[in-house]
Amino acid sequence: MARTREMLTGNASAAWGVRLAEVDYVPTYPITPQTEIIETLAKWICDGVMDARFVSLDSEHSMITAAGAASATGVRVFTATSSQGLLYGFEMLYTVAGWRVPLVMVNVSRGLSAPITLEPDHNDILAARDSGFLQIHCETCQEVLDSILMAYRLAEDERVLLPMFVNMDGFHLSFTREPVEVPDINEARRFLPPYQPNHAFFKASQPMAQGLAVIGGSPYSYFKYQMHLASMKALDVYKEIAGEFEEIFGRSYNTIEGYMTEDAEHVLIMSNSFSTLGKDAVKKARERGVKAGLLKLRLLRPFPDADIKAALNSKKVVAVLDQNISIGKGGILYSEIAGALYHEQERPLLLSFIGGLGGKNISSREFEFIFDSMIKADTTGEISAPQLLYTEGEWKEMERLKHLAGKKQESQIKIIGLYTDIN
Amino acid sequence: MEPTLIKSIKDLPAEENLLPGTPICAGCGGLLALRHCLKALGKKTVIVNAAGCFTLLSVYPFTPFQNSWLYTAMACAPAGAQGIRDALDILIKKGRLDPGEDLKVIVLTGDGVAYDIGLASTSGAIHRHLDFYYICSDNEAYGNTGFQSSGATPFASKTGTTPIGKISPTGTILAKKDLFEIWRSHIPPYLATISPGHPVDLINKFKKAEQYKGPKLFINLSPCPPGWTADPAHSARLAKLAVDTGIWALKESLYGDVRHTVIPKKFKPVEEYLKEQGRFAHLFKPVRQEDVLKKIQEMVDTYWKDVQKKESIKA
Numbered sequence: 012m013a014r015t016r017e018m019l020t021g022n023a024s025a026a027w028g029v030r031l032a033e034v035d036y037v038p039t040y041p042i043t044p045q046t047e048i049i050e051t052l053a054k055w056i057c058d059g060v061m062d063a064r065f066v067s068l069d070s071e072h073s074m075i076t077a078a079g080a081a082s083a084t085g086v087r088v089f090t091a092t093s094s095q096g097l098l099y100g101f102e103m104l105y106t107v108a109g110w111r112v113p114l115v116m117v118n119v120s121r122g123l124s125a126p127i128t129l130e131p132d133h134n135d136i137l138a139a140r141d142s143g144f145l146q147i148h149c150e151t152c153q154e155v156l157d158s159i160l161m162a163y164r165l166a167e168d169e170r171v172l173l174p175m176f177v178n179m180d181g182f183h184l185s186f187t188r189e190p191v192e193v194p195d196i197n198e199a200r201r202f203l204p205p206y207q208p209n210h211a212f213f214k215a216s217q218p219m220a221q222g223l224a225v226i227g228g229s230p231y232s233y234f235k236y237q238m239h240l241a242s243m244k245a246l247d248v249y250k251e252i253a254g255e256f257e258e259i260f261g262r263s264y265n266t267i268e269g270y271m272t273e274d275a276e277h278v279l280i281m282s283n284s285f286s287t288l289g290k291d292a293v294k295k296a297r298e299r300g301v302k303a304g305l306l307k308l309r310l311l312r313p314f315p316d317a318d319i320k321a322a323l324n325s326k327k328v329v330a331v332l333d334q335n336i337s338i339g340k341g342g343i344l345y346s347e348i349a350g351a352l353y354h355e356q357e358r359p360l361l362l363s364f365i366g367g368l369g370g371k372n373i374s375s376r377e378f379e380f381i382f383d384s385m386i387k388a389d390t391t392g393e394i395s396a397p398q399l400l401y402t403e404g405e406w407k408e409m410e411r412l413k414h415l416a417g418k419k420q421e422s423q424i425k426i427i428g429l430y431t432d433i434n
Numbered sequence: 435m436e437p438t439l440i441k442s443i444k445d446l447p448a449e450e451n452l453l454p455g456t457p458i459c460a461g462c463g464g465l466l467a468l469r470h471c472l473k474a475l476g477k478k479t480v481i482v483n484a485a486g487c488f489t490l491l492s493v494y495p496f497t498p499f500q501n502s503w504l505y506t507a508m509a510c511a512p513a514g515a516q517g518i519r520d521a522l523d524i525l526i527k528k529g530r531l532d533p534g535e536d537l538k539v540i541v542l543t544g545d546g547v548a549y550d551i552g553l554a555s556t557s558g559a560i561h562r563h564l565d566f567y568y569i570c571s572d573n574e575a576y577g578n579t580g581f582q583s584s585g586a587t588p589f590a591s592k593t594g595t596t597p598i599g600k601i602s603p604t605g606t607i608l609a610k611k612d613l614f615e616i617w618r619s620h621i622p623p624y625l626a627t628i629s630p631g632h633p634v635d636l637i638n639k640f641k642k643a644e645q646y647k648g649p650k651l652f653i654n655l656s657p658c659p660p661g662w663t664a665d666p667a668h669s670a671r672l673a674k675l676a677v678d679t680g681i682w683a684l685k686e687s688l689y690g691d692v693r694h695t696v697i698p699k700k701f702k703p704v705e706e707y708l709k710e711q712g713r714f715a716h717l718f719k720p721v722r723q724e725d726v727l728k729k730i731q732e733m734v735d736t737y738w739k740d741v742q743k744k745e746s747i748k749a
Contacts, residue, residue, distance in 0.1 A: 064520055066520060067562075069557065069561075076514050077514065080506070080513070213504070218501050221504045222505040
């Protein structure tokens with residue numbers, strides 16, 4: 012089978028990544044907007060074009076457990092979930108990461124209840140940031156397919172041995188068709204050989220106890236430190252793997268991606284599919300004379316501090332646009348970027364914006380507002396409080412809905428980043 | 435093929451797959467039964483454990499087992515068994531593992547897991563016809579957290595969360611869930627209750643179970659000296675009393691067909707079992723709770739009357 016170019020959804024691209032990785036085992040549980048992935052795999056396995064075992068579990072909690080246990084027995088495992096499902100299985104994320112099993116899991120991001128919704132933001136995947144899973148976040152369908160192949164290489168590397176997430180936005184990427192180059196199976200095998208574990212097994216001739224209890228903080232700390240050091244090591248391993256990937260497939264993926272950042276003074280930081288909107292906004296800002304650029308975060312765990320510092324070196328103002336909200340604190344990635352930049356001698360001014368929650372659109376006017384805020388901060392040296400993006404049109408519509416719901420009074424709390432629509 | 439059953443305690447397998455020196459409480463009825471279970475199951479096994487007393491059997495870097503072990507979490511041991519079973523099947527089928535390396539997969543949990551938090555994952559595993567053994571060590575409460583009421587706690591038992599007081603002098607007012615019937619409704623090939631006081635019956639049940647592919651499920655009534663407030667030296671006697679009074683019915687089910695394997699010739703009054711245990715002490719002192727004792731006896735009598743009707747046994 013030669014390389015082909017096809018129009019694929021993000022979900023279909025994920026399924027192709029799994030097929031090319033020649034995964035052995037696929038434990039599943041359906042949830043919107045992920046289900047298309049497992050349905051595609053179920054069909055391929057049923058048709059005999061993919062030699063894997065598919066099993067429907069009774070919950071995501073069971074699904075992650077089965078995935079981890081199978082991986083600990085020595086097969087290559089894939090699974091997928093989203094949002095509520097991810098949180099339903101949450102304790103098992105930490106558990107299977109502690110088992111040091113190199114399974115790969117796709118999360119199709121979706122806002123968290125309540126209120127219950129279907130559309131994306133990143134509170135689900137970022138809730139798992141401390142679990143031990145490595146995380147790659149994707150902007151395009153091609154990136155989803157490629158990242159799954161890279162994820163297995165990284166997770167299975169003897170220096171890493173940690174499970175891995177590949178994240179994409181629900182609807183905006185999961186259900187959007189883009190042209191995707193599907194690699195040839197032999198090329199895929201050259202990059203990702205069959206799984207040959209030296210460490211993972213349950214077999215009669217070599218009994219072993221796994222995942223067992225410890226007494227006291229000393230062994231507990233030891234194993235947690237080991238996981239952390241392995242995750243940090245993955246930063247170097249990632250670069251090796253990304254180099255090999257580029258050599259074979261001609262596509263290059265760094266831990267972060269700079270868009271017009273080289274000569275930029277004002278840099279916007281984003282992740283996932285909405286970065287495409289951000290890149291467009293950067294182009295428009297350039298047209299009106301703003302020296303704008305965009306830094307897309309791709310490898311979120313381990314966090315590539317050094318690459319981020321280098322990319323933001325000598326920039327005047329940086330704005331982090333978080334598509335998540337840590338209630339009572341603000342943007343999660345803002346805090347992480349601030350942490351990365353703190354020790355820099357000449358660090359940029361750092362602004363925080365929250366937008367696009369639950370799939371809320373980020374309009375071109377909102378991007379303009381962000382760049383204007385950066386210019387203002389540069390001129391005045393003043394840093395405003397984190398801004399919650401919400402347009403006047405959205406505000407008015409919300410007031411109308413509240414009226415329909417029987418609320419008579421206008422809300423007493425005004426959202427800080429509210430501004431007037433031009434369009 | 436009919437399995438070769440054993441006739442007396444002298445025929446118990448000599449092999450030991452659970453070695454002494456564990457941190458489990460003295461007189462633990464669950465450990466006693468587990469030792470027998472592993473004699474029957476042999477060395478080529480992997481135990482998938484859920485949170486409970488037995489989680490403390492394997493504490494890094496020690497394990498008392500001759501076989502493998504995986505601790506999962508509280509609710510999902512059957513799903514862990516699914517992952518291991520499927521992975522072994524895949525590896526053998528694809529020629530990546532010698533069939534001689536195959537393992538029996540055993541889920542080991544307490545009653546809090548089996549009756550409550552892990553019920554969904556167990557139901558899923560039985561429904562999927564997973565080829566595994568499930569051993570539930572039922573001490574009728576959450577033992578590892580200090581004895582709080584679970585779905586397995588019997589009527590009138592005192593526990594940490596069903597204390598005895600002015601408002602509620604009875605203790606647990608709910609009846610014990612019938613896990614045997616819950617499991618049986620899935621029609622597994624083999625399902626049985628066992629007792630550490632009846633090792634011959636226990637071993638024979640494993641011998642029968644071995645013939646079937648699919649879920650093979652066991653519920654062991656495990657005398658628990660600290661939780662039941664009983665003398666550790668009396669655990670085997672308590673286990674026998676539970677059977678002799680008819681409180682713990684030893685039975686098996688083959689594809690849903692139930693048969694009682696040990697039927698006392700003459701049932702002892704339930705009081706003989708209850709009065710041995712601190713968890714039922716409030717039924718006798720300071721005031722004898724006649725109505726409660728009567729109700730417990732009636733529950734047992736009703737059960738066995740029903741058995742007589744269904745299995746037309748000779749009294």
